[in-house]
Amino acid sequence: MGRYQEVYRRSLEDPEGFWAEAAGALRWRKRWDRVLDKASPRRPRWFEGGALNTCENALDVHVDAGRSDQLALVWDSAVTQATARYTYRELRAEVALFAGALRRLGVAQGDRVLIYMPMIPQAVIAMLACARLGAVHSVVFGGFAAHELAARIDHATPKVLVCGSCGLEPGRTVAYKPMVDKAIELAQHKPERVVVFQRPQLEAGLTADRDLTWDDAVKGAQPAECVTVQAGDPLYILYTSGTTGRPKGIVRDNGGHAVALKWSMQNIYDANPGEPFFTASDIGWVVGHSYIVYAPLLHGCTTILYEGKPVGTPDAGAFWRVVAQHGVRTLFTAPTAFRAIRREDAKGAFIEQWNPTRTLRALFLAGERCDPETLHWAQERLRIPVVDHWLQTETGWPIVANPIGLEKFAVKPGSATRPVPGYDVHVLDEEGRDQPAGQNGAIAIRLPLPPGNLVTLYQDEATFERAYLARYPGWYLSGDGGFYDEEGYLSIMGRMDDVINVAGHRLSTGAMEEILASHPDVAECAVVGVDDALKGEVPVGFVVLKAGVAREEAELCAELVRLVRERIGPVACFKTAASVGKLPKTRSGKILRGTVRKIADGVAWTLPPTIEDPAALDEMARTLGKLGYPARKK
Ligand code: COA
Ligand code: AMP
Numbered sequence: 001m002g003r004y005q006e007v008y009r010r011s012l013e014d015p016e017g018f019w020a021e022a023a024g025a026l027r028w029r030k031r032w033d034r035v036l037d038k039a040s041p042r043r044p045r046w047f048e049g050g051a052l053n054t055c056e057n058a059l060d061v062h063v064d065a066g067r068s069d070q071l072a073l074v075w076d077s078a079v080t081q082a083t084a085r086y087t088y089r090e091l092r093a094e095v096a097l098f099a100g101a102l103r104r105l106g107v108a109q110g111d112r113v114l115i116y117m118p119m120i121p122q123a124v125i126a127m128l129a130c131a132r133l134g135a136v137h138s139v140v141f142g143g144f145a146a147h148e149l150a151a152r153i154d155h156a157t158p159k160v161l162v163c164g165s166c167g168l169e170p171g172r173t174v175a176y177k178p179m180v181d182k183a184i185e186l187a188q189h190k191p192e193r194v195v196v197f198q199r200p201q202l203e204a205g206l207t208a209d210r211d212l213t214w215d216d217a218v219k220g221a222q223p224a225e226c227v228t229v230q231a232g233d234p235l236y237i238l239y240t241s242g243t244t245g246r247p248k249g250i251v252r253d254n255g256g257h258a259v260a261l262k263w264s265m266q267n268i269y270d271a272n273p274g275e276p277f278f279t280a281s282d283i284g285w286v287v288g289h290s291y292i293v294y295a296p297l298l299h300g301c302t303t304i305l306y307e308g309k310p311v312g313t314p315d316a317g318a319f320w321r322v323v324a325q326h327g328v329r330t331l332f333t334a335p336t337a338f339r340a341i342r343r344e345d346a347k348g349a350f351i352e353q354w355n356p357t358r359t360l361r362a363l364f365l366a367g368e369r370c371d372p373e374t375l376h377w378a379q380e381r382l383r384i385p386v387v388d389h390w391l392q393t394e395t396g397w398p399i400v401a402n403p404i405g406l407e408k409f410a411v412k413p414g415s416a417t418r419p420v421p422g423y424d425v426h427v428l429d430e431e432g433r434d435q436p437a438g439q440n441g442a443i444a445i446r447l448p449l450p451p452g453n454l455v456t457l458y459q460d461e462a463t464f465e466r467a468y469l470a471r472y473p474g475w476y477l478s479g480d481g482g483f484y485d486e487e488g489y490l491s492i493m494g495r496m497d498d499v500i501n502v503a504g505h506r507l508s509t510g511a512m513e514e515i516l517a518s519h520p521d522v523a524e525c526a527v528v529g530v531d532d533a534l535k536g537e538v539p540v541g542f543v544v545l546k547a548g549v550a551r552e553e554a555e556l557c558a559e560l561v562r563l564v565r566e567r568i569g570p571v572a573c574f575k576t577a578a579s580v581g582k583l584p585k586t587r588s589g590k591i592l593r594g595t596v597r598k599i600a601d602g603v604a605w606t607l608p609p610t611i612e613d614p615a616a617l618d619e620m621a622r623t624l625g626k627l628g629y630p631a632r633k634k
Helices: 004-013 015-023 054-067 088-104 121-133 146-156 176-186 214-218 255-267 286-298 318-326 335-344 349-354 372-382 461-469 509-517 553-567 593-601 614-626
Strands: 034-037 045-048 071-077 082-087 112-116 136-139 160-164 166-169 172-175 193-197 211-213 234-240 248-253 276-279 302-307 330-333 362-365 386-388 425-428 441-446 475-484 490-495 499-502 505-508 522-532 536-545 576-579
Touching: 004 015, 015 034, 015 255, 045 255, 054 071, 054 088, 054 121, 054 255, 054 286, 071 088, 071 121, 071 318, 082 088, 088 121, 088 214, 112 121, 112 146, 112 176, 121 136, 121 160, 121 234, 121 286, 121 302, 136 146, 146 176, 146 234, 146 553, 160 176, 166 176, 172 176, 176 193, 193 214, 211 214, 234 286, 248 255, 255 286, 276 286, 276 318, 286 302, 302 318, 318 330, 318 349, 335 372, 335 536, 362 372, 372 386, 425 475, 461 475, 490 499, 499 522, 499 536, 505 509, 509 522, 509 536, 509 553, 522 593, 536 553, 536 614, 553 576, 593 614
Parallel strands: 071 302, 112 136, 112 160, 136 234, 160 193, 193 211, 276 302, 276 330, 330 362, 362 386, 536 576
Antiparallel strands: 034 045, 071 082, 166 172, 234 248, 425 441, 441 475, 475 490, 499 505, 522 536
């Protein structure tokens, strides 16, 4: 008999007792006055009056507790064939030194520091150095281009920007620094200093009086001690895609975050201190923040920082090599990575070669819906628990999972299993009533949200209210749809808004539409996410040209593709566009994106009764056919 039911009930009936107990696993500089300020369930303040330092809990605590010589971080770079190992003592020394360097550059508690770096140890060191100083980091994923970086610089107004000179994508070196220069030129706000970690593959030019190298920054710096911060003080801002072009700055606190992540390691991931934990994601995403950096270190694990891809660096055995060479016990990645591996190694020859299950005990998948075929393949080839679990940038840690540390439930492919303790998850209909089992609806979480969840949107309370709290008073609206089955298993079926998930990367079709609309020949446009066998979803754009404009189709589409790549970056994966005479709309003018998507995905669709002009949908079906998405019959 597992413990789930009892623990889950207690987490909802006595959240204060439950989370106070979990908080006992951390080092506090001052104990909290109140576990939860119930006066404001819409904005719960966890551990009010408490003070701690997240970096201290991630590093110093372990050094003091006898883990100084245990590995804290192992960097494995498949693209440069390099590795580096840091014990807890060494990592603390590097972090304290860089924190001292940042302080010397004027960074103080509450200041923002923007980090734009590839998957190298210095990225993790920079994040933890900010935490040490009580400064607020905002990490921007390397696949975003200068415009996106500029938008984040203007919004977060960082005092210092830390970057790598380059990133290494298979077959190409991505020069980060010119993008940083361009972004600073585009932005209204100018960071005072730019610290550049020079990689030997491509050294960056420096701007006098503003830029300095990492080495120069740390030369002669005094190691910094941990600053005391309030539990509710911000640890980081992480921008994520919403329905519009403007990214949402998710604000995470220090206290609740550390408590929830630490709790999740044992209870959800079944991970023990001292074990190697490998999350193959990127520090630019929430999965990277939580499960490459903070959670494994808070728990005293060895985190594996992998620079490379699941395939092509050099082959589909890359993950298994890493697992075998570093004795990994837990692997966490996105289903896309497994689809890519399976496509190249369907029989699992590399799995046999590296024999990862000598140490590997569980595989966790998140970031996008996990298709049952991928899950089955992983289960059959690995013969260890494969856990599909659901989280969002907003929540920071899993909402629904098979919490194998508490109890191992039978897996139902297509379902992320059960709500995690702390989360009261419901599926609601339009009126906010619970949907019966089997019926799709909006997935909402009853307030207050548990510790670790977003505190607000940075400098945008109005959007925080509107996007998450207004739709169903008393609830947090997740933006995802899904259903419960009779046994209480929840299936997450996909976003109900204009957010799409491309290779586990969260993107906004609204942002892409804003870019297409800025093209001088475009009168109106729509971007729709359509099914993709590898990446789960990919965006496809449709434009209507301005009256009187005639353009050669291939040339126009190439311009549109280039524009999105330039403005958002390669991560948008926007490769397909077409022009149409008219967009299919309802009589009230709403573009029928859902119907277009159904046609493209080859699923049954009906002619919406409110359609303005059925011929526009027929034209769309023909266009999709030409693009390689043959429409099924209505
Ligand atoms: N810096 C610069 N460019 C980057 C980048 C980075 N950090 N990460 C990705 N890109 C580029 C890629 O090179 C690619 O460029 P291209 O259009 O010139 O080929 C583009 O962005 C799209 O990247 P991606 O969708 O990741 O495709 P890919 O071909 O590089 O890799 C997979 C395909 C399936 C192997 C890869 O998507 C993957 O491993 N995904 C795992 C998902 C993941 O980690 N999700 C995080 C949440 S858990
Ligand atoms: P992000 O904020 O980038 O982590 O993306 C969060 C979104 O990814 C969610 O809102 C879901 O749409 C999707 N997602 C994450 N995990 C899962 C999962 N296990 N099943 C289905 N969708 C998921």
